[in-house]
Amino acid sequence: MTLRLFDSLTREQRDFVPVVPGKAGIYICGLTTQAPPHIGHVRFAVAFDVLRRWLERGHGYDVTLIRNVTDIDDKILRKSAEAGEPWFALSYRNELETADALEALGVLPPTYEPRATGHVTEMVELMQTLVEAGHAYPAADDSGDVYFDVRSWPSYGELTHQSLDDMNDAEDADPRGKRDPRDFALWKGRKVDEPATASWPTPFGAGRPGWHLECSAMARKYLGDTFDIHGGGVDLRFPHHENEVAQSRAAGLGFANYWLHNAWVTMGGEKMSKSLGNSLRVSEVVREHRPLAVRYYLTAAHYRSTIEYHEGSIEEAATAVERVEGFLRRALPGTDSLVPDGSAELPADFREAMDDDLGVSDALAVIHQAVRAGNTALDDGDADDAAGIARQVVAMADVLGVNPLDPVWSTGGSGADDALSALDALVQGRIAARAAARSARDYDSADAIRDELTAAGIALEDTAAGARWSLARHKGD
Numbered sequence: 001m002t003l004r005l006f007d008s009l010t011r012e013q014r015d016f017v018p019v020v021p022g023k024a025g026i027y028i029c030g031l032t033t034q035a036p037p038h039i040g041h042v043r044f045a046v047a048f049d050v051l052r053r054w055l056e057r058g059h060g061y062d063v064t065l066i067r068n069v070t071d072i073d074d075k076i077l078r079k080s081a082e083a084g085e086p087w088f089a090l091s092y093r094n095e096l097e098t099a100d101a102l103e104a105l106g107v108l109p110p111t112y113e114p115r116a117t118g119h120v121t122e123m124v125e126l127m128q129t130l131v132e133a134g135h136a137y138p139a140a141d142d143s144g145d146v147y148f149d150v151r152s153w154p155s156y157g158e159l160t161h162q163s164l165d166d167m168n169d170a171e172d173a174d175p176r177g178k179r180d181p182r183d184f185a186l187w188k189g190r191k192v193d194e195p196a197t198a199s200w201p202t203p204f205g206a207g208r209p210g211w212h213l214e215c216s217a218m219a220r221k222y223l224g225d226t227f228d229i230h231g232g233g234v235d236l237r238f239p240h241h242e243n244e245v246a247q248s249r250a251a252g253l254g255f256a257n258y259w260l261h262n263a264w265v266t267m268g269g270e271k272m273s274k275s276l277g278n279s280l281r282v283s284e285v286v287r288e289h290r291p292l293a294v295r296y297y298l299t300a301a302h303y304r305s306t307i308e309y310h311e312g313s314i315e316e317a318a319t320a321v322e323r324v325e326g327f328l329r330r331a332l333p334g335t336d337s338l339v340p341d342g343s344a345e346l347p348a349d350f351r352e353a354m355d356d357d358l359g360v361s362d363a364l365a366v367i368h369q370a371v372r373a374g375n376t377a378l379d380d381g382d383a384d385d386a387a388g389i390a391r392q393v394v395a396m397a398d399v400l401g402v403n404p405l406d407p408v409w410s411t412g413g414s415g416a417d418d419a420l421s422a423l424d425a426l427v428q429g430r431i432a433a434r435a436a437a438r439s440a441r442d443y444d445s446a447d448a449i450r451d452e453l454t455a456a457g458i459a460l461e462d463t464a465a466g467a468r469w470s471l472a473r474h475k476g477d
Helices: 044-059 075-082 086-105 120-132 210-223 234-250 282-288 290-298 313-330 350-355 360-379 381-401 417-441 441-457
Strands: 004-007 012-015 023-028 061-065 135-139 146-148 184-189 207-209 227-232 255-262 265-266 307-309 458-463 465-471
Touching: 004 255, 004 265, 023 044, 023 210, 044 061, 044 227, 044 255, 044 290, 044 350, 044 381, 061 210, 061 441, 075 086, 086 282, 120 135, 120 146, 120 184, 120 210, 120 234, 135 255, 146 234, 184 210, 210 227, 210 255, 227 234, 234 255, 265 313, 282 290, 290 307, 313 360, 313 381, 313 465, 350 360, 360 381, 417 441, 417 465, 441 458
Parallel strands: 023 061, 023 227, 227 255, 265 307
Antiparallel strands: 004 012, 135 146, 146 184, 184 207, 458 465
16 A cells, blocks of 8 residues: 655645655754743654554564754843843753653654754855855845745745735744745844854854754755755744755755645634643653553544643543553453554554555554454454454554553652552452352342442453453543
């Protein structure tokens, strides 16, 4: 089967054909480290983690994934000044918290995670190439700013399918010194109120890089002049990605062959953001909920579909996780952790769903259908068939990063998974005592044990294969 991905540039699904057979190069715009991340911030990382896993495990590609850190920009400088701390200290602190958040959500580490401040040499080189080619110019007011001349590149607007005349003025630099108000900054000359540590020398004057220049230079550094996939949030399409395309191709680079964009997490129909005051910091969310449930919540919708957050969203995801985990622990007793070793084949309908632009909703439906079939097999006493189904469920769930038996969920985070394992041991002991009481026809004691578990929020279901338990859900949850 052929993997087909929706390319934002062509606005259609295209067969994925890599630049180098058997390899896939991906560049993802990471977070600007101005503040700790909320769950809306990290959706991009979860979405592209699924892509990376499918390329590797579904198609056997050797994936190089670069996810940058924008560790200097206007917002970082402003917030550090407000906080009275060095910009690099604020930026690094938030970078560490972001790394912790992504690890807690089971996002695989990138092949490399370059910082913008570590690649100024490459940025200056790219900027000089554009100036020499007539696509960029130093500001006439000696401010040290350098701008990309959008009118010098007739294809400007191709990614977002806009004409230049319909665009608003660029907002990333002082308009003074520009030839056209839509020209965007490649380099920002140092301002008198900015710290000396936030500037670097160039032939055009001291200053710091513009946001767009950073990503073009870093993508080229680690993936080459032409690479496979560039990804990021849908809000980055314009102006950020549009400007990347223009400056990179104007410099003679092939740049990205496919553009993928994930949608937002919203609350009340509005993008989750700090300015709206409706953010949910990842570090706080994983204290209140299992990290696996949060990961499932962010994974379950198609990456191009908006996720609307509401009270109970993550609890609903937790219920789905418990359903899968309950079956796996029944079908694979005594298994504390199990990561697929390649022996379990992925079902054809799961592969078909994933090859259709990463159709995770349909892929999860295949998983839950298998869970139902496996539970039926267990109820019918067919343990071997159930174990085979369970191994397929593990393999499918692992592709999506939601395998409940992956050791990643038993370490770090809120400790909820360790607590669940301990709870399972205690409940199984009470279930065994209840079964013994029933065998001895001591029904009063058996009923008392069931009432005890019910009062503790444990729901029991008697099946032909024995009793199984789950956490009870209150009405309205």
